[in-house]
Ligand SMILES: Nc1ncnc2c1ncn2[C@@H]1O[C@H](COP(=O)(O)OP(=O)(O)O)[C@@H](O)[C@H]1O
């Protein structure tokens with residue numbers, strides 16, 4: 001049996017970090033693709049951006065969304081604790097276009113395996129301690145910037161100037177201060193300048209092992 005030395009608890013929690021555009025969401029989608037939906041759940045750190053409903057759209061535009069203080073880690077941690085106890089949670093929904101939480105929530109039920117992905121999930125010590133396995137997805141910064149530009153313009157309603165301004169003033173400095181240093185906590189680093197099907201298969205094997 002392939003266990004990679006992981007001590008399996010009742011619920012396996014996997015944390016996946018990496019800089020913006022490194023491909024975290026894509027890797028997670030590939031991992032869960034062939035796994036049973038009712039056994040594996042995914043929680044994105046993005047859902048836990050602070051509720052900024054009290055700010056105007058202009059004020060929200062000034063927020064540093066790459067600093068750990070922009071994330072409600074307490075809520076994320078308490079939700080994971082509830083899931084681990086077998087209870088369901090109401091996960092917030094974050095709109096990248098509105099840059100705030102929506103009023104609706106999504107009910108997430110406990111699963112045998114929960115994947116938590118986000119730029120800062122390995123930077124928070126308390127959250128990090130909850131992970132049975134820690135993964136860092138790496139892609140070079142120029143590759144990430146190209147992907148981010150394409151995605152934010154196409155999917156998140158930003159223009160070229162806004163993406164570049166944010167990249168220089170928040171994304172890059174916060175990456176260097178908080179995200180890149182969190183790589184040292186990873187059990188596994190996935191190189192993702194190109195699609196990495198071997199690494200995806202390895203993680204899927206570990207999860208499948210847990211599901212037997
Ligand atoms: N290995 C890859 N090669 C090329 N493009 C990729 C790769 N992985 C992801 N992408 C693309 O890059 C963009 C950002 O990927 P995404 O998974 O959203 O990254 P993240 O969640 O880390 O910000 C998406 O448009 C995605 O299709």
Ligand SMILES: O=c1ccn([C@@H]2O[C@H](COP(=O)(O)O)[C@@H](O)[C@H]2O)c(=O)[nH]1
Nearest residue numbers: 019020021046065066096099100119171
């Ligand atoms: O309202 C927002 C909130 C966050 N961002 C940016 O999103 C990325 C993190 O998401 P990834 O999917 O990992 O790229 C972060 O770098 C924030 O700058 C945003 O643009 N707007």
